[in-house]
Amino acid sequence: MNKSDNKNEKKCKLCNKPYTYNYELFGRKCLKNLYKNFKIAIPKVLNKENYFCTRIAWRCHKFFLNKDKKYALVQNYIALDYLKKINNENFISLAQIIQSNIDEITAFNKKYRILFGDFTLNDFYRAYNSYKDYEEFNIKLDKSNINEDIKKNDYYEMQEDYKKYKEAIKKIKENQKNINVKIYDLYDESFLDACEVIFDTTKMKSPIFHLAFYNLQREFWKIVVAGGILFDMKLSAYLLIKSIDLPEEKENEEQIIDDEYVNKILFSNKEFTNKINSYLNGEDVNIEDSNVTFNDKDLFFSLHNVTLKIKGNKNKLGIWSLEIELKDKYDFTDIIWFNGYANKDFTENIPKALVSSTLNNFASISSAYDVLKNYKFTIKIKVNSYRM
């Protein structure tokens, strides 16, 4: 199916799968499971979703809620239910926040929240399902002949690694404030080794580690990479952070970047302005050029296969008004990003280790964790007084 056909596609808040039925939160299959899990008999009403939400509201002793509040309540309620089932001490504070969300939803209160922070209902759904798998795994492990000491050692080792990671990050954070420290000096093999702990795929199945690593990987990419290695590569950092912050449901949508900050980055780049200038002949310009590539470090890192459109005209004083568009795809599964970078001779500033397979692996693991998302984007730039 063509991706652009799915523009108005709805995704189930629980399983995140697309559905077309006329419900607002859940696909039909998930709704049926919810009825079953909360032991509510399926009624013969037309809107079974709304009925379900009303019943949950009653269960919370909440009446006369408008629809938005009711639907928000239900999402908090389901998330809390998952946390209660997982029943792990690491989730106590999480559960408290969600409980207070539920308490705050009343017919009179204007403010209400659906979950909090970056969490979606799908995160809780996945955490719970991973937990079930993990439990099964533990039961199997208990029945197996692996002795208790080995199991404990594993956990201990993990804690030690985590301590190393925390110290490594602390060092980076402290030094980022100090401009005099050459930021690249802080990154070496031992640093990457210390960070490896949060990219442990074997822990992905555990809900505790999954949530923890998800957040720590975000921290890694934001602070360590975008703020550190890429600190003089502003467009690369900008696009990377966008990839981290992109909500899952927007992954298939093209992102329009219309940002003065990006314009500034591009127009202070010599190679970029030279490229633009090369198209500005005569009195007006209207071109579209595909497969445009760049060699400059930042542009090479961030733009891979650009379709460039320029439209504009020149006034009598030789000043151009321009509308520029750069279309590209930011794709981590592709990872031209690091591989391409390693092949280029840019490494004078950056230790080789950083562009080696280690960071590649981290990127693909973070894609699996859904921390890094691919997206199509168009950068739109309007300039009214451009001189060549």
Ligand SMILES: [Zn+2]
């Ligand atoms: Zn679903």
